[in-house]
Amino acid sequence: MSDPNTAHDATPPESLARLKSSLESRLKVLVNSGPSTPRHLREAIRHALLAPSKRVRPMMVHLVAAGQDYLHLPALDAGCAVEMVHTASLILDDLPCMDDAKVRRQRPTTHVVYGEATAILAAIALLNRAFGVIAELDDLSPGIRTQLAEQLSGAVGWEGLVSGQELDLRGGDGADPEAIERLNWLKTGVLFVAAAQMGATIRGLGPAQTEAVRTFATHLGQAFQTADDLLDVSATAAQIGKDVGQDRDKTTIVSLLGTEVARRRCREHLEHAERALAQSSLEPQPFRTLIGRYFGPLQTETP
Amino acid sequence: MSDPNTAHDATPPESLARLKSSLESRLKVLVNSGPSTPRHLREAIRHALLAPSKRVRPMMVHLVAAGQDYLHLPALDAGCAVEMVHTASLILDDLPCMDDAKVRRQRPTTHVVYGEATAILAAIALLNRAFGVIAELDDLSPGIRTQLAEQLSGAVGWEGLVSGQELDLRGGDGADPEAIERLNWLKTGVLFVAAAQMGATIRGLGPAQTEAVRTFATHLGQAFQTADDLLDVSATAAQIGKDVGQDRDKTTIVSLLGTEVARRRCREHLEHAERALAQSSLEPQPFRTLIGRYFGPLQTETP
Numbered sequence: 001m002s003d004p005n006t007a008h009d010a011t012p013p014e015s016l017a018r019l020k021s022s023l024e025s026r027l028k029v030l031v032n033s034g035p036s037t038p039r040h041l042r043e044a045i046r047h048a049l050l051a052p053s054k055r056v057r058p059m060m061v062h063l064v065a066a067g068q069d070y071l072h073l074p075a076l077d078a079g080c081a082v083e084m085v086h087t088a089s090l091i092l093d094d095l096p097c098m099d100d101a102k103v104r105r106q107r108p109t110t111h112v113v114y115g116e117a118t119a120i121l122a123a124i125a126l127l128n129r130a131f132g133v134i135a136e137l138d139d140l141s142p143g144i145r146t147q148l149a150e151q152l153s154g155a156v157g158w159e160g161l162v163s164g165q166e167l168d169l170r171g172g173d174g175a176d177p178e179a180i181e182r183l184n185w186l187k188t189g190v191l192f193v194a195a196a197q198m199g200a201t202i203r204g205l206g207p208a209q210t211e212a213v214r215t216f217a218t219h220l221g222q223a224f225q226t227a228d229d230l231l232d233v234s235a236t237a238a239q240i241g242k243d244v245g246q247d248r249d250k251t252t253i254v255s256l257l258g259t260e261v262a263r264r265r266c267r268e269h270l271e272h273a274e275r276a277l278a279q280s281s282l283e284p285q286p287f288r289t290l291i292g293r294y295f296g297p298l299q300t301e302t303p
Numbered sequence: 304m305s306d307p308n309t310a311h312d313a314t315p316p317e318s319l320a321r322l323k324s325s326l327e328s329r330l331k332v333l334v335n336s337g338p339s340t341p342r343h344l345r346e347a348i349r350h351a352l353l354a355p356s357k358r359v360r361p362m363m364v365h366l367v368a369a370g371q372d373y374l375h376l377p378a379l380d381a382g383c384a385v386e387m388v389h390t391a392s393l394i395l396d397d398l399p400c401m402d403d404a405k406v407r408r409q410r411p412t413t414h415v416v417y418g419e420a421t422a423i424l425a426a427i428a429l430l431n432r433a434f435g436v437i438a439e440l441d442d443l444s445p446g447i448r449t450q451l452a453e454q455l456s457g458a459v460g461w462e463g464l465v466s467g468q469e470l471d472l473r474g475g476d477g478a479d480p481e482a483i484e485r486l487n488w489l490k491t492g493v494l495f496v497a498a499a500q501m502g503a504t505i506r507g508l509g510p511a512q513t514e515a516v517r518t519f520a521t522h523l524g525q526a527f528q529t530a531d532d533l534l535d536v537s538a539t540a541a542q543i544g545k546d547v548g549q550d551r552d553k554t555t556i557v558s559l560l561g562t563e564v565a566r567r568r569c570r571e572h573l574e575h576a577e578r579a580l581a582q583s584s585l586e587p588q589p590f591r592t593l594i595g596r597y598f599g600p601l602q603t604e605t606p
Contacts, residue, residue, distance in 0.1 A: 037461040041469045045461070092427065097419035116400035117472050120423060124395065124430065125465045131434040132456030135449045142445035146438045149452060153435030158340040158348070162428045166344045169420050 015068040016059070016289055023058045024050070026076045027083060030133055031126075044114040044122040049087045051105035052241065056224070057195045058083045059290055064199025064213055068286040074139045075202050078148055081130040082195045085152065088123040088130075089161050089191075095119065098169060099246055106241035127156070140202065148198050155194035160186060168250065175251040184225035184253075185218075192221035212280035219273035220291070226266040227295065229254045270295060318371040319362070319592055326361045327353070329379045330386060333436055334429075347417040347425040352390045354408035355544065359527070360498045361386045362593055367502025367516055371589040377442045378505050381451055384433040385498045388455065391426040391433075392464050392494075398422065401472060402549050409544035430459070443505065451501050458497035463489060471553065478554040487528035487556075488521070495524035515583035522576035523594070529569040530598060532557045573598060 027049055033042050058079025066072035094101040094109040095116060101109050111119035134148050156162060164186030196217035200210040229252040231240050247255065254262040270291065277284050330352055336345050361382025369375035397404040397412040398419060404412050414422035437451050459465060467489030499520035503513040532555040540547050550558065557565040573594065580587050 033461040037466055038469045038473065040473065041461060041466060088427075092423060095420075095423070097423070117398075118469060120395060120398070120400070121465050121469050123427075124391075124459070125461050127427065127430060128456050128459040128465070129461075131452055132460065135452035135456060142449040145449050146445040149434055149438035153431050153438060156427070156431040157435065158336040158344060158428050158432075162424045162431070163340055163344065166341045166421060166424050170341070170343065 013289055013293075016286060016293075019059060019062055019068055019071070020055050022071050023055050023062070023076055023079055023083070026080050030077065030080050030084075031129065040114060040118055041121060041125065044110055044118045045125055047107065047113060048091050048105075048110045048119075048122060049084065049126065051107045053083075053105050054294060055079075055083060056290065056294070057086050057191060060192065060195040060217065060220075061199045061202075063286050063290070064196050064205075064282065065202035066199075067283055072202075074137045075199065077133055077137055078198050078202060079195070081133040081148075081152065082191065082198065084126040084130040084133070085156055085161075086191060088126040089156075089165070091119050091123040091126075093165060098165065099243075101243040101246060103237055104242045144201060147201050151194050151197050151201065155190040160190040160194075164188075164190070171251075175256060177253060177256060180251060180253055180256065181222060184222055188225040188228075189218055189221035192217040192224070209280050209282075212276050213282065216273050216276035216280060216287075219269040219276065223266050223269035223273065223295065226253050226262055226269065230259060230262055230266070233259065266295075316592055316596075319589060319596075322362060322365055322371055322374070323358050325374050326358050326365070326379055326382055326386070329383050333380065333383050333387075334432065343417060343421055344424055344428070347413055347421045348428055350410065350416060351394050351408075351413045351422075351425060352387065352429065354410045356386075356408050357597060358382075358386060359593065359597070360389050360494060363495065363498040363520065363523075364502045364505075366589050366593070367499050367508075367585065368505035369502075370586055375505075377440045378502065380436055380440055381501050381505060382498070384436040384451075384455065385494065385501065387429040387433040387436070388459055388464075389494060391429040392459075392468070394422050394426040394429075396468060401468065402546075404546040404549060406540055407545045447504060450504050454497050454500050454504065458493040463493040463497075467491075467493070474554075478559060480556060480559060483554060483556050483559065484525060487525055491528040491531075492521055492524035495520040495527070512583050512585075515579050516585065519576050519579035519583060519590075522572040522579065526569045526572035526576065526598065529556050529565055529572065533562060533565055533569070536562065569598075 031045055031049060033045070058076075061079035061082055062068075062072065062075045065075035065078070090104055091110045093099050094104055095111055102112055103109065107113075109119075110122055114122070130152065131149060134145055134152065137145050137148070140148075154160060164183060167183055168187060193214050196213045197210065200213050205213065229247060232244055232247045232252075233254055235244055237244050252262075253265060257265070273291070274288075277287055334348055334352060336348070361379075364382035364385055365371070365375065365378045368378035368381070393407055394413045396402050397407055398414055405415055406412065410416075412422075413425055417425070433455065434452055437448055437455065440448050440451070443451075457463060467486060470486055471490060496517050499516045500513065503516050508516065532550060534543050535547055535550045535555075536557055538547055555565075556568060560568070576594070577587075577591075580590055
């Protein structure tokens with residue numbers, strides 16, 4: 001693990017790698033649950049949370065809140081809270097009664113290893129811990145912590161992830177591109193935007209900058225979900241570390257419009273994201289590095 | 304529903320009934336999720352949350368925070384947050400992969416009516432909403448709200464309900480009375496104590512009074528869990544509105560020591576609770592009425 005005290009004057013990719021590594025150190029600390037927690041449960045939580053992951057959402061929180069060149073503990077921990085929520089949603093989405101997935105983050109899914117009951121309890125523990133972590137951000141004023149909790153709760157609930165998963169399972173509002181993008185918004189966008197909003201709140205950005213950051217995250221979230229749908233039809237499970245072909249019975253931008261149009265829409269969202277980023281007056285380079293690392297192949301015609 | 308403005312000068316049982324009715328009105332308002340929430344999900348949430356219930360935990364929050372004779376909106380809403388958490392735990396405990404229960408709160412269990420996936424999502428929505436409600440308690444300072452969130456998160460997580468359910472499913476630490484009472488503490492006690500602690504925080508009680516209130520709630524929680532185990536072997540499903548015989552493969556105080564000893568231990572816990580209540584210097588009558596209503600039969604030799 002990197003030493004936070006040496007985080008200055010690094011080149012951008014190294015700073016991002018150091019940030020990711022620091023986030024993962026904090027994740028370990030924040031789920032260090034003590035000897036009274038049943039071992040099976042503790043291991044299930046760590047299996048899901050500490051598996052290989054891009055950590056895009058917590059990176060977003062930190063980059064908006066404090067950039068990449070020094071480590072800001074409350075921003076790291078708020079990012080970890082978002083990552084806990086995201087991980088909880090993955091555990092649940094993979095359950096037999098939902099997508100029945102076998103591989104996630106290059107590991108067998110949590111219920112495959114630990115059973116359904118413990119997987120569900122691990123998800124609950126992570127969601128619950130996310131709110132505990134936010135409440136304990138002692139370096140931030142209670143007023144800021146309360147705002148962060150509201151933002152996170154708004155993203156998870158019946159106007160966010162939970163509704164997205166319900167609609168995804170039961171078929172959404174329709175099969176036109178707008179309905180699909182609305183579903184993508186609920187499944188992915190709301191948590192991207194909450195991550196960006198939480199970063200903006202920690203940094204104390206004004207309304208115009210915050211709005212630009214939210215627009216940036218909205219388009220990035222749509223690009224991410226579309227890229228995810230593209231990978232579902234084009235990649236192997238080994239390449240992406242999770243089941244593929246999961247969407248074959250679902251309508252996605254890819255199944256509706258084809259891979260070429262989907263790829264174009266993904267690029268358009270990234271262009272919108274770039275414009276919003278410019279308006280945000282945040283230092284753009286770390287975000288560009290982050291995006292380039294994951295979307296590089298999509299920015300050419302033949303990924 | 305009763306009118307909160309007419310809540311003064313009622314006799315104790317009427318005040319308690321009015322408090323319960325007011326809590327249930329607030330529950331409805333707080334899960335009023337708007338037209339964008341999928342109907343199936345919204346109905347599942349309401350099915351579980353608004354079913355007939357004693358509402359002991361939210362009553363505890365309010366009675367500690369503000370007594371029974373006038374209605375205190377933040378105490379009502381904090382109580383509702385606790386009730387949402389409790390309801391989420393019931394939905395999950397009843398799942399096929401956990402206790403596989405068919406009836407709860409005099410209704411078919413949530414997964415029986417709405418399917419497993421939606422039941423799980425409803426539980427997540429309720430847990431998440433609980434933290435949103437606390438964050439939005441605008442009549443309390445952000446510092447108090449942050450404390451309440453910490454208290455609730457501590458009760459739910461891997462040192463509370465989640466661990467209790469994990470141990471309950473896999474067999475706990477052993478089959479002696481102390482191990483069982485430790486399991487009862489995790490399954491029931493922690494949330495009772497969190498409810499009492501949240502009430503004490505809202506009221507601004509000092510350390511000694513708070514400790515007395517916590518001791519009161521600890522013993523009341525043990526009495527409740529033991530009474531629940533007694534009912535599991537002695538009542539019919541129609542009498543208690545949920546499945547009975549659920550514990551036949553589990554070790555409980557009842558299976559280990561027999562109904563007579565269990566009943567005696569239950570009474571002893573109620574006596575300890577009563578002593579702690581006297582030390583708390585809270586007005587005891589509403590608590591006695593609440594307890595008497597539910598434990599009356601257990602306080603005689605032949606319930």
